Each structure stands twice: as structure tokens, then as C-alpha cells.
Amino acid sequence: MSPTTTSRGRAARAFALAAVLATATACVGGTEYTQTTFHPVSEYGSLLNRVFYNTFAWTMAILVVVLALVAVVVVRFRERPGRSHPRQIHGNTALEIAWTLIPAVIVTFIAVPTVQAVFSTQRTPVADALEIEVIGHQWWWEFRYPAQGVLTANQFHIPIGREIHLRLTSADVIHSFWLPRIGGKRDVMPQPRTAEGERPRANHLVFVVDSTGRFRGQCAEFCGEAHGIMALYAVAVQPAEFDAWVTSMLDAPAPGGAPPGAAAPAGSAAAAPAAPVQDTTVQPSSLEEQGRQLFLTSSCIACHTVANTTARGVLGPSLTRLASRPTVGAGAAPMTAENLERWIRDPQSLKAGTIMPGTTTGAGGVPPTGLTDEQIRAIAAWLYSLK
Ligand code: CUA
Numbered sequence: 132m133s134p135t136t137t138s139r140g141r142a143a144r145a146f147a148l149a150a151v152l153a154t155a156t157a158c159v160g161g162t163e164y165t166q167t168t169f170h171p172v173s174e175y176g177s178l179l180n181r182v183f184y185n186t187f188a189w190t191m192a193i194l195v196v197v198l199a200l201v202a203v204v205v206v207r208f209r210e211r212p213g214r215s216h217p218r219q220i221h222g223n224t225a226l227e228i229a230w231t232l233i234p235a236v237i238v239t240f241i242a243v244p245t246v247q248a249v250f251s252t253q254r255t256p257v258a259d260a261l262e263i264e265v266i267g268h269q270w271w272w273e274f275r276y277p278a279q280g281v282l283t284a285n286q287f288h289i290p291i292g293r294e295i296h297l298r299l300t301s302a303d304v305i306h307s308f309w310l311p312r313i314g315g316k317r318d319v320m321p322q323p324r325t326a327e328g329e330r331p332r333a334n335h336l337v338f339v340v341d342s343t344g345r346f347r348g349q350c351a352e353f354c355g356e357a358h359g360i361m362a363l364y365a366v367a368v369q370p371a372e373f374d375a376w377v378t379s380m381l382d383a384p385a386p387g388g389a390p391p392g393a394a395a396p397a398g399s400a401a402a403a404p405a406a407p408v409q410d411t412t413v414q415p416s417s418l419e420e421q422g423r424q425l426f427l428t429s430s431c432i433a434c435h436t437v438a439n440t441t442a443r444g445v446l447g448p449s450l451t452r453l454a455s456r457p458t459v460g461a462g463a464a465p466m467t468a469e470n471l472e473r474w475i476r477d478p479q480s481l482k483a484g485t486i487m488p489g490t491t492t493g494a495g496g497v498p499p500t501g502l503t504d505e506q507i508r509a510i511a512a513w514l515y516s517l518k
Pocket residue numbers: 267268270305306307350351352353354355358359361
């Protein structure tokens with residue numbers, strides 16, 4: 132076998148491998164790539180996608196024309212024996228006007244839809260838009276619904292078909308809010324102090340989501356060592372489901388009144404004041420009850436809020452219905468009871484830099500919790516029951 136044949140065979144094999152890889156990875160649907168911009172679920176995302184495809188189509192058309200011209204020139208004017216140089220031209224007014232005008236027209240076809248999209252995505256929200264305050268923290272997301280009184284973190288619910296108005300601010304450094312299937316991204320900036328009673332300035336995102344589902348997003352601006360673990364989830368639901376979610380996130384009415392939506396054994400001693408709304412029909416196991424009491428008597432409540440309990444801290448993420456979120460630590464690990472235990476025991480091992488203290492290592496100026504493995508198991512069991 133000659134060296135040429137071998138290298139040709141090698142090239143053929145490499146080409147075949149590349150072709151197989153390209154086919155295997157090409158254009159799989161939106162479900163595999165949760166953070167794709169190509170399957171938008173909002174008018175905002177669709178608009179961005181259209182601008183992208185418009186620009187892409189024009190640039191590809193230019194590429195094809197230029198490559199075709201290059202090919203023609205290479206073949207037609209190649210060096211051939213006995214052939215003199217072709218006629219040389221310098222200065223051709225008609226050609227020069229053409230290659231100035233054509234790009235100008237193409238730029239217009241790209242610029243007009245782009246500028247329209249910029250204005251459309253910066254529009255003033257309608258009066259009855261659902262307003263949500265989004266606060267970026269190192270490294271998690273806080274969500275406040277001023278009109279509904281809801282506080283949550285790392286995952287937030289929105290109704291489909293209604294305009295959503297996000298007011299984005301940061302508690303520390305610059306973050307960037309990005310939900311690829313919905314739209315954005317938008318910088319999340321720390322804002323200067325404002326006068327008493329004046330609303331802090333904010334960046335805004337306005338969109339309407341048209342399909343239900345859970346959509347993953349990510350902080351898109353480097354913001355410190357755990358920037359890569361700053362995930363967020365938007366859960367888009369039917370309006371009625373959204374109203375039910377709002378109710379489930381709030382404190383149940385004071386003891387004595389029946390908790391909303393629950394056929395609780397009226398007046399029974401089981402209606403403990405701090406029982407979570409979702410659990411009123413299920414007796415918490417003793418491990419969960421033990422965990423609840425441990426949580427509410429430990430330093431946890433200095434930083435965390437849990438609806439229907441005395442925990443009202445706001446330094447860390449709200450833990451109301453914590454286990455309905457898909458991950459622990461804003462994307463550090465999947466939501467399981469085991470991972471909650473790991474997180475409580477040694478959060479730094481899952482997310483370096485977090486200011487959550489572990490059992491033996493303090494963090495963020497907070498001393499170690501000193502919880503035993505048994506206590507951790509109980510607390511994790513209770514938190515995991517908060518669905
Ligand atoms: Cu927050 Cu990157």
C-alpha cells in the first residue's frame with residue numbers, strides 16, 4: 132500500500148467519523164437542550180429568534196455568493212500554459228456603485244427588524260402586568276411578588292397569557308438574568324441608594340409566555356466563584372393554577388380558621404399553628420416533626436423564611452415549598468433528601484463560596500451550626516416534605 136493510499140484512507144475515515152458525529156448532534160429537539168433559544172415560549176423569545184434567523188439568512192446568502200464568485204475566479208483565471216495574463220482593470224464606476232449599494236440595502240433589511248425588536252422588548256408594561264421583583268445574590272435568585280405578598284427563591288411561577296414585568300436589581304455585584312426559552316438576557320445591577328419612600332431604580336424585562344412548562348435559566352454574567360451554580364427556573368402555568376400556587380406560598384389563616392383548600396379535621400389538635408398548608412391532610416412523620424422543631428429552634432431561622440412557621444430570615448433564600456424546586460443550592464445538586472443532608476452538613480463541598488455555614492465550618496460571618504448527623508437527617512426530612 133502506497134503512503135498516498137494510507138493517508139487517503141485515513142482522511143476518508145476521519146470524514147466518515149465527523150459526518151456521523153455531526154448527524155448525531157444535529158438539531159435535536161428542544162427538550163434535550165433545556166437552555167435553547169431555538170424553541171421560544173414567549174413573544175419576546177420568538178422575536179429574538181426571528182431577528183437571529185433573519186440575520187443568519189442574509190449572512191449565509193452573502194457567504195454563498197462570495198464563495199461562488201471566488202470559485203469562478205479561481206477556475207476561470209487560473210494559470211495555464213501558453214496563456215497570458217487576463218485584461219487588468221482599475222476603476223469601474225458601475226461596479227463600485229453596485230458593491231456599495233447592495234451592502235447598504237442588505238444592512239437595511241437587517242437593521243430595521245433589529246431596531247424594531249429592540250423597541251418592542253423595551254416597551255412599557257401594561258397596567259395589569261404581573262410585577263415581580265427579581266433580586267440577584269451571590270449566588271442565588273430572590274423573587275418577590277409585591278401585590279401577592281409572595282417571597283420565593285431560585286424558582287418562580289408565572290401565569291401564561293398575562294404580561295409579566297420583572298424588575299431586576301442586585302444585592303451585591305452585577306449578575307445577568309437569562310431564561311433562554313423566554314428571552315433576555317438582561318443585566319442585574321446593584322442600584323444606588325434612593326431617597327426615603329422612593330423606589331429603587333431597576334432594569335426591566337417584559338414578556339408574555341404562551342406555553343406551560345418549567346424553563347431553566349442561568350446567571351449569564353461572571354459574578355464570582357460560584358457564578359456557574361446560579362441557576363433559576365420559571366414555571367409557567369394556567370392562570371387558575373397560578374392563583375393556587377400563590378395561596379400555597381402564603382401563610383395559612385390564623386389557627387382556628389380552616390386552612391384554605393384543605394378538608395382538615397376541624398378543631399382537631401392536629402391543626403398545629405405551624406403545620407404547612409400542603410401537609411394538613413397528612414400527619415408528619417415523627418422524623419419530619421423533629422426536623423421542623425430543630426429547624427425552628429436553631430440558627431437556620433436567622434437567614435431563612437418558611438411560610439406558616441416562625442422562620443422569617445431574609446439573608447438567605449426563602450425555603451417555602453423548598454422541595455418543589457428541582458435543585459438544591461440554585462443548581463448545585465438535584466433535589467433529593469440526601470443532597471439536602473449534604474448541603475446542610477457541608478454546603479461548601481457542593482458550592483464553594485456560598486455563605487451558608489456547615490456543621491463544622493462557618494461561612495459568611497456565621498459560625499458553624501454544630502448539628503449532628505441525626506439532627507441533619509431530621510431537618511432534611513422536614514425540608515424535603517415541603518413540597
Ligand atoms: Cu450571578 Cu453570575
